[in-house]
Amino acid sequence: MITKVTYLIATILSVKAFPQNIQLLSQLPSDPIEQPDSWAWGRHPKEGFGYKARNSLTLEQCIDNPETAGTVHCDGYDYSYPVELCISMPRLAPLKVCADAKFPKDFCVSNAANMVKAKGCQKFLTDMCIMDISLATSQPCADAQYPKDFCTSNANQMVKTKGCQKFLTDMCTMDINLATSQPCADAEFPKDFCVANAVKLIKANGCQSYLTDLCTADVSLAVSSDCAGVKFPASACTSNANFAILDNCKGVEFPASFCTTSVQIALLDNCKGAAADVTFFQCTSNADVCRSKICEARVPNKDFCP
Structure with missing residues (x-):
């Protein structure tokens, strides 16, 4: 009889502790650590109500046990540890x-x-x-500003990083292959670097201000489409007969000393003005030149030609 009364009382108390008129999926624990009315309740369309106690520690437990920091049991609390503890337990420092x-x-x-x-x-x-x-190329370091020596020493890896962009030219000139890559498309290169690597850098944006120097640095470039329309200076035109005959040198007046080096040059329109300055010695140094129009005034008697 006493057992039945005790069971009846327990049943009444348990009914008051959780929502009424529900069908439980299982029995309440005999000694719950929290009151059932504070538990999470949910209703299944067919299976009735279910319940679960909160899976967490108390704030005091979290504070007193640093090893629990960052776990699901303590994430819901707002508390902090002194810097000394954070240093002594490096795992906690980023939390x-x-x-x-x-x-x-x-x-x-x-x-x-x-x-x-x-x-x-x-x-x-x-x-x-x-x-x-x-680490330097990772997202957490995106706002870091790096020193020049670090950027250039690691040019291939750092050329795309924001923190090295003010040293872009210095990085790109560390390697010609890097200089011609997309990350270096906006780099401004020094003249000597452009000229020394003229064949590879002829199309580089960073060398376009020195295009004439690049075109006259190599005969193969001078006659290429990349140099079409580029006006060559007189010094370049008279440095090489292969340059002198190109359209790039049209309109440039050649000196008498250059015009008398070969009959091919002497016949160019560039040498028309040199006829008045040519010397007898210059004319007689080459038989074909001597008999050309440029030497008619200086050597009218062709018997003096070699």
Whole structure:
């Protein structure tokens, strides 16, 4: 009889502890750690109500047990640890519980891979990022500003990073293959670098201001479509007979000394004005030139021609 009364009382109390008129999927635990009316309840369309106690620790338990920080049991609480504890347990340093801690530089750098995202280390971002090239090119280091020597020493990896863009030319000139790559398309190259690598850089945007110098650096370039329409200076035209006969040298007046080097040159329109300046010696130094129109005034008697 006593057992039946006790069961009846327990049943009445349990009914008051959770929503009424429901069909439970299982029995309540005999000694619940929290009141059932604070549990999460949900109704299945066919199976009635189900329930589950909160899967979490108390705030005090989370604070007193640092190893629980960052777990699902404590994520819902807003609390923080002193910087000394965050340093003594590096695993905690990047977590929310240490978000307000201001870490010393040596700690940030020594734990760069873990601390690069920590708010308390952001003023040492560059120092952390340069600790490892893979870290330097990662998203957490996107805002880091790198020193020139680090950028150039790792040019191939760093050429695309925002923190090295002010040294773009320095990086791109470290390797001719890098200079001709897409990341270096906007780099402005120095004249000597362009000329020294004229064949490969003839199309580079960063060398277009020196296009004439590139075209006259190599005969194969001078006659190429890349140099069509480029006006060659007199010094370039008279440096090589192959240049002199090109359309790039039309309109350039050649000196008498150059016009008398070969009959091919002497017959060019560029040498019409040189006839008045040519000397007897210049004319008689080459038989074909001597008998050409440029020497008619200077050597009218062709018997003097060799």
